[in-house]
Amino acid sequence: MGDLLLFAEHPHVLTLGVRGDGGRSHILATGDALARRGIEVHEAGRGGDITYHGPGQIVGYPIVDLKPDRCDVHRYVRDLEDVLIRTVADYGIDASRVEGLTGVWVGREKLAAIGVRISRWITSHGFALNVSTNLDYFNLIIPCGIPDRGVTSLERLLGRTIDGPDVQDRLAGHFSSVFSNQ
Numbered sequence: 001m002g003d004l005l006l007f008a009e010h011p012h013v014l015t016l017g018v019r020g021d022g023g024r025s026h027i028l029a030t031g032d033a034l035a036r037r038g039i040e041v042h043e044a045g046r047g048g049d050i051t052y053h054g055p056g057q058i059v060g061y062p063i064v065d066l067k068p069d070r071c072d073v074h075r076y077v078r079d080l081e082d083v084l085i086r087t088v089a090d091y092g093i094d095a096s097r098v099e100g101l102t103g104v105w106v107g108r109e110k111l112a113a114i115g116v117r118i119s120r121w122i123t124s125h126g127f128a129l130n131v132s133t134n135l136d137y138f139n140l141i142i143p144c145g146i147p148d149r150g151v152t153s154l155e156r157l158l159g160r161t162i163d164g165p166d167v168q169d170r171l172a173g174h175f176s177s178v179f180s181n182q
Helices: 031-036 073-089 135-140 154-158 164-180
Strands: 004-008 013-016 040-043 051-053 057-063 096-098 101-106 109-119 122-130
Touching: 004 164, 051 135, 057 164, 073 096, 073 101, 073 109, 073 122, 073 164
Parallel strands: 013 040
Antiparallel strands: 004 057, 013 051, 057 122, 096 101, 101 109, 109 122
């Protein structure tokens, strides 16, 4: 079987990574406040800290066998960043990496988060790209445990509606291009 890229759009949920307390200390809202808004908290078993997933966000789950010649976690994460940077460039957005921080950034705001899990060099989990995400939900947490940076979305940056399936098609095309060249 070849590499796969699965897409999902989750209901309102906060997911915890495996670093430290997973990000529990970065939840700013009370359990009751989360429950009133219908937001669950789940341990995801992926790298990174806490993040929000919800409607308007494309979550990508690459299932890639990194053996035999791609057994480098940092390279894999950089490749995912490259896929995301290329995708948003299709919309005229100049996104980049920030040294020491994972994800895709526009200025001081994160446009896409990355949290991976690799077992026996098979990947799972992946990335979350904010397309039309209601960014107010990120106010319930310190996103990715980074207190001095913000979060943004494609629609906020472009000031117009973005077609989610079009973004998925572009993500898949760039994923195929980046990962077939390895």
